[in-house]
Amino acid sequence: MSEGTMQRRAQRDQRDDQTVQRTGRLRAALVGAIAVPAMLVATGCSSGDSGSGSDSDGAKASGGAQTSSSASASPTPTVRPAAYATLPKVCGVLSKKTLEELVPEAKSGKEGTTSDTSTRANCSWDSLDNNGVKGSQFRWLNVSLLRFESDVTRGEGDKLAHEYYEKQVKDAMAVAGAKNTKSEPVAGAGDEATAVRYDLKKKEGAFKQQTVVARVENVVITLDYNGAGLAGDKTPNADDLTKAAQKAAKEAVASVTAANTGKGGGTSAAPSGSASPTASASASASAKKS
Structure with missing residues (x-):
């Protein structure tokens, strides 16, 4: 190659x-x-x-x-039910004997108009003991009852009643034209009670006013009692009127308790109204004073 x-x-x-x-x-x-x-x-x-x-x-x-x-999820809000579900017949909360002592000349009580007697009621009596030329003795008595239902948004019935009780006492202490206003607690008249007294001059004469506000559970009792000596008669003793008013208030409290428990009470008045009243009483006020 x-x-x-x-x-x-x-x-x-x-x-x-x-x-x-x-x-x-x-x-x-x-x-x-x-x-x-x-x-x-x-x-x-x-x-x-x-x-x-x-x-x-x-x-x-x-x-x-x-x-x-x-x-x-949060449960539906609840509130403790109110203790008292009804009211007694308001013109029967005081015994005949008590009425004879406070308004001796009164024939019968006059019940105020209301749409629901299970939540609010009032009854009044007036007495005029005419002594002719010596003048006359005038007495006026009014008992108001107001029951509060428990409300989910506003609270328990006794709490609402307490708030109203305090308002009633405050109002009684602030009456226009009142003189010599005094107040004192009242023992043995429900859960709390206060007596307010004052002098009030009207065209008819000099009036001695006594207001006793008491609360028992979810019910407030307001008892107004006044007296005057008219046409020259002497002015009644304020201490006597105060004692009488406090005694009557305790009797009214006992009647409210009896209507809801069936125990005790100063009268045999039977309960009236529905056992399941509406909550409208929470916003209502007692009847106006005479």
């Missing part, structure tokens, strides 16, 4: 090796190119599965929160 022939063969072999090398590199590049999308696809699938799991877990967590929220 000539030297030229050997040289050409060597050059051809060299070219073949380079071709093989390029072919190998190309094959490796193609394999790498195929592998990269496969990895991206695998990564994408993995990421999708993870997201799906997170959404599922979130939904479960949300569902659990809703269930927990529903289970722990």
Whole structure:
């Protein structure tokens, strides 16, 4: 073999090796190119599965929160029922004997008009003992009863009654034109009681006014009692009127208790009105004083 022939063969072999090398590199590049999308696809699938799991877990967590929220929802507000559900017949809260002492010339009581006697009522008596040229003795008595129902938004019946009781006492202490106003607590007349007394000058004469406000449970009793000596007769003794008013107030309290418990009481008056009165008494006021 000539030297030229050997040289050409060597050059051809060299070219073949380079071709093989390029072919190998190309094959490796193609394999790498195929592998990269496969990895991206695998990564994408993995990421999708993870997201799906997170959404599922979130939904479960949300569902659990809703269930927990529903289970722990606040219950419907409640309030303790009022102790007393009715009132006695208001013109029967005082015994005949007591009425003879306070208003001896009164024939009968006059009951005020009301739409619901189970929540509010009042009765009044007036007495004029005419002594001819010596003048006359006048007495006036009024008993008002106001019962409060428990209310979810406003509170328990006895609490509402207490607030009204305090207002009644305050009003009695602030009567226009009153002179020598005094007040004192009254023992033995329900849960709390106050007697207010004052002098009041009217065109008919000088009046001695006594107001006893008492609360028993969710009921407020307001007893007004006044007296005057007219046409020249002497003015009645304020201390005597106060004692009489306090005695009558205690009797009225006992009658209210008896109407709701069937025990004790200063009168045999039977309960009246519905056992399930409306809550309207919470906003009502007692009858106006004469």
